[in-house]
Amino acid sequence: MDWVSVDKLGEHVGQTVEIRGWLYNLRESGKLLFPIFRDGTGLVQGVVSKKEVSPEVFEATRCLTQESSVIVRGSVRKEDRAPGGVELGVEDVRPLQVVSEKDPYPISPKEHGIEFLLDRRHLWLRSSRQHAILKIRHDVIRAVRDYFDSHGFVLVDTPIFTPAACEGTTTLFEVEYFDQKAYLTQSGQLYNEATAAAFGKTYCFGPTFRAEKSKTRRHLTEFWMVEPEMSFAHLEDVMNLAEDFICFIVERVLNDRRAELTVLERSTAPLEKVRKPFPRLHYDAAVKLLGEKGIDFQWGGDFGAPDETAISESFDRPVMVHHYPSQVKAFYMEPDPERPELACCVDVLASEGYGEIIGGGERMSSYEGLVRRIQEHHLPPEAFTWYLDLRKYGSVPHGGFGMGIERCVTWICGIEHLRESIPFPRTINRNYP
């Protein structure tokens, strides 16, 4: 007999099928047992009646402990009150491994501390809440790729080992690379500029690394980032792309992952509002807005997390703040031709106070301008020879952005902390399991 996954049981009502999985929970009520089984695709409640099964099967079921692995045979019955619309009239239970009562499964339905759970992340992933978050993550990633693949972008993976820093040297991870030093990528952007000049529109999507010493809920040392880059693009094009892209992702999750959002008790009303156009706020206006809210902020600085929260709370959808002062942004930003002290850049702040999820802009296209910036930022010129080549051989206006997947997932899921949005979070204090 072939086996059926729990999410497909609804197609087998009236049939006897086999499922394979683990015991999630067990309730006893006189001559009835109500085991709940999980197989990774969903949960199904079984009903074991003492009169209908052999004493051995009844006893074997009664002795199942949480997370014991089992093969179960039963008839699929329609049951409208059950989450999947079916229950299983159990006929046979074959335990593969019964978890020892002396060393029981450590994660019970009671509350556990976060460090306890993170130490057992390999097991914690089996819980319904983590399932919901990571299935939404899967869907967000699929939406990201579908979006770019269907909009003429070529996936061109940028390297992880790099000879130089891109986003500042204080957060670089250094690797012994045979007899040299290498650094783990902080962003694929510089390489994206080369690939966009080759392919027109490209994106890269992979893990990036920052040796963040901050222990905030918004930082991981290892996170996934998607970065599109377009030739012949100005800041306006970058903003249009970011807006369209975010709407696409949110719509996808709303269409495909209602059940998971419900598990997370995520109110979908704020997500339904994520539609074009997003408000576009000049840095000057953002500073003014902070002043009006009584927040002490000096023009010229970068926004901290509380500032971003205050700005984003003034809008019912993501807001795009553009034209920050060049001095708070990376060296490669194109200056505003009208006010060269400003950069042609944009940060997209998620709604509901979630802060920055996208940062991007137009890149400097002038060779001389870029040489000057590399000097001003005290960057090692030899590491940027290839990058300068892009301004010597057919330079064009170009730009793009980076979106951190974990920040996007955290926002869409409406959860508190980035650490649940990635299967195995890495922070200053954690590189286990």
Added chain:
Amino acid sequence: MDWVSVDKLGEHVGQTVEIRGWLYNLRESGKLLFPIFRDGTGLVQGVVSKKEVSPEVFEATRCLTQESSVIVRGSVRKEDRAPGGVELGVEDVRPLQVVSEKDPYPISPKEHGIEFLLDRRHLWLRSSRQHAILKIRHDVIRAVRDYFDSHGFVLVDTPIFTPAACEGTTTLFEVEYFDQKAYLTQSGQLYNEATAAAFGKTYCFGPTFRAEKSKTRRHLTEFWMVEPEMSFAHLEDVMNLAEDFICFIVERVLNDRRAELTVLERSTAPLEKVRKPFPRLHYDAAVKLLGEKGIDFQWGGDFGAPDETAISESFDRPVMVHHYPSQVKAFYMEPDPERPELACCVDVLASEGYGEIIGGGERMSSYEGLVRRIQEHHLPPEAFTWYLDLRKYGSVPHGGFGMGIERCVTWICGIEHLRESIPFPRTINRNYP
């Protein structure tokens, strides 16, 4: 006026459009100029007639150097002899940056040495051959994701920073992780086993790292690997999956990327033969086959690249060699119950002598067996506590495989060396650009 990408010009026959890109080549013939433009999506030949354009436009076109960036206006004309079926009757040419004749674009149509080209990889990516390879790579990656997403696998990214080695300690890259040491992942497999127990069927797909000192054409220090893992699976299931998966990828490329295969002068006949079933060859039989071919090989060893080539050349499609001796395989392999000196594992060798593209098998499900293996392999037990947990809390038969993307792309493209199958190759001697 909106601009049109070169690959869409066929939809605009009879219209005047603008394209934006770079000069690929320029031919002069009396009062006619034939510039070829590229924009990343394709190439189109323009025709500039001295009688039909202003002297300024004619002269501006004549002065264009290779890779100069331009905005071109012209009328799209049907031209069956042209690769895209159209040519552009040029009306206006606006150069953005004319590459200096004193410092011309370094990659000309003439032959260049491989180190010269790799040093200029950021520019070399603009050439037609590299375009073809990397567009096939894009397609392979899309096929990989489509396959797993449509077969019930959940994408669960495994970490890059790990506390311990998985595939042997000699090829580990070490990172200063604040005040500890961390290692760059060599494989997501151990973590996949945790996620498969949580989600049933999972896959991870990301960069992996091996400090390979070998300078062969089959090794990179940084490469991308996709790794599916299934609960309730035996070796047979792993082989069935690998076979089906490879056929899906090859069929996708044959359907979508004929033009690119033609650029590469790749004979498609061997790819058309990649259909199920693949021959399945027991290790014993593989050793016998080598003997028959006069190759000196002792039973008990692992196959080297020449052995793999000799085996795969005996078949017209990929061959699956299974049940290698445990001693040449990783510590976590399930032993064959009949002959415990053999592992329930499989390597898939690509056709045409390309060697291993997939390695996988069934993982050890017994707690005691795994404890013994960790001791025998002198692995640090504390780093594997979490991994052993998977055999304490509901252990089930499970297995999966890993496929190196670059090896797969190299085979499908029919090219010589892995280094062209990844945008920015990294080897023992190369971490630039």
